[in-house]
Amino acid sequence: MRGIYVHVPFCVRKCGYCDFYSVAGGEEERDAFPALVEREMDIILRAYPGEAEVPADSVYFGGGTPTVLGPDRLNGLLAAIRSRFPVAENAEITTEANPGTVTGADFVRLREGGFTRVSLGVQSFRPETLTALGRIHSVEDVRAAYRDARRAGFSSVGIDLIFGNPGQDESEWQEDLDLAVTFLPDHVSAYALTPEPGTPIHAAIDGGRLALPDDDAVARMYAAARETLRSAGYRHYEISNFSRPGKECLHNLKYWRRDGYLGLGPSAHGLLFPGDSAPFGLRTANPPSLPAWLGALGDRRLPWGSTRACDREDAWKESLLFGLRMEEGVSPLSIEERNGPPPEPVRGAVEKLVGSGLLLREGDRLRLPERHWFVSNEVLQRLA
Numbered sequence: 001m002r003g004i005y006v007h008v009p010f011c012v013r014k015c016g017y018c019d020f021y022s023v024a025g026g027e028e029e030r031d032a033f034p035a036l037v038e039r040e041m042d043i044i045l046r047a048y049p050g051e052a053e054v055p056a057d058s059v060y061f062g063g064g065t066p067t068v069l070g071p072d073r074l075n076g077l078l079a080a081i082r083s084r085f086p087v088a089e090n091a092e093i094t095t096e097a098n099p100g101t102v103t104g105a106d107f108v109r110l111r112e113g114g115f116t117r118v119s120l121g122v123q124s125f126r127p128e129t130l131t132a133l134g135r136i137h138s139v140e141d142v143r144a145a146y147r148d149a150r151r152a153g154f155s156s157v158g159i160d161l162i163f164g165n166p167g168q169d170e171s172e173w174q175e176d177l178d179l180a181v182t183f184l185p186d187h188v189s190a191y192a193l194t195p196e197p198g199t200p201i202h203a204a205i206d207g208g209r210l211a212l213p214d215d216d217a218v219a220r221m222y223a224a225a226r227e228t229l230r231s232a233g234y235r236h237y238e239i240s241n242f243s244r245p246g247k248e249c250l251h252n253l254k255y256w257r258r259d260g261y262l263g264l265g266p267s268a269h270g271l272l273f274p275g276d277s278a279p280f281g282l283r284t285a286n287p288p289s290l291p292a293w294l295g296a297l298g299d300r301r302l303p304w305g306s307t308r309a310c311d312r313e314d315a316w317k318e319s320l321l322f323g324l325r326m327e328e329g330v331s332p333l334s335i336e337e338r339n340g341p342p343p344e345p346v347r348g349a350v351e352k353l354v355g356s357g358l359l360l361r362e363g364d365r366l367r368l369p370e371r372h373w374f375v376s377n378e379v380l381q382r383l384a
């Protein structure tokens with residue numbers, strides 16, 4: 001089974017920390033978007049007809065803010081996907097949603113259209129932090145969105161949070177965590193703020209107008225998230241993600257387990273397995289530009305700004321880099337069954353990490369020790 005990802009690039013307003021591709025867009029652009037994604041699917045199917053036979057058990061609408069399209073456009077686009085690809089009847093169908101951009105009636109219509117899961121971009125319950133991040137919603141908007149999603153009958157409702165924000169102290173983050181668990185969400189994502197170059201918040205920090213907590217404080221915030229959420233019954237199944245039992249994000253597991261996924265929309269990435277032409281996978285990347293994406297579709301061309309046919313070493317490195325983010329770790333034997341024996345540079349890098357204690361070998365599995373989760377990038381980059 002694979003996943004299907006649709007990047008909806010429209011936002012009411014871009015947040016100061018966000019480096020995902022998004023634009024404001026007007027009603028004309030939003031009206032045209034579903035038909036353009038349909039054209040993209042048709043172009044892909046003409047070039048790779050075998051993709052029409054690959055079953056999917058997850059469809060994920062990310063952004064941007066997908067719900068600014070409104071339920072009719074989203075439901076129509078989901079129906080168009082189902083008409084072209086074999087999507088399982090019980091598939092996980094997710095949309096991201098920002099509080100304040102979706103109503104109770106919208107949630108009802110999305111649920112009726114086949115969506116089963118919603119991920120709410122809460123980020124914080126503190127008005128001061130929301131302002132610092134450039135969010136447009138209020139704490140009351142969060143309460144309303146969560147209540148309305150539950151009433152609409154979604155089988156899973158998740159909350160995204162950010163810590164290590166400008167001016168945030170550890171007690172304020174603890175208050176966010178304590179309030180989050182009172183909502184009883186099925187899933188919680190907790191990410192440390194990473195000010196990316198080119199974003200307004202990066203410029204404000206670089207210019208001394210905002211200050212972040214120091215690294216030790218951010219590490220303690222991460223530890224607080226783990227302790228609070230685990231104590232509340234959540235499984236810390238991936239470095240930044242927690243869930244109720246059985247409520248893990250199936251779509252994100254596609255990435256971490258290196259299963260295939262089709263990427264649609266500007267800036268979307270994909271991993272296809274088209275057979276002999278790319279036995280270890282074909283990575284695709286759409287340009288992070290609405291005009292460039294539109295230009296390719298207008299010329300009836302694949303809108304892939306770049307592609308890369310993976311070799312065995314790529315497949316092994318990616319399987320380890322992504323899989324070791326998960327609590328369950330990875331099975332080298334399973335990777336070998338899919339991709340053949342490990343190239344010597346990969347084997348050597350793994351043995352060095354195991355020998356130094358940076359990786360644990362437990363039976364037939366490799367795991368990243370929990371004490372290294374917060375600094376996982378520094379460990380895993382040794383495999384790159």
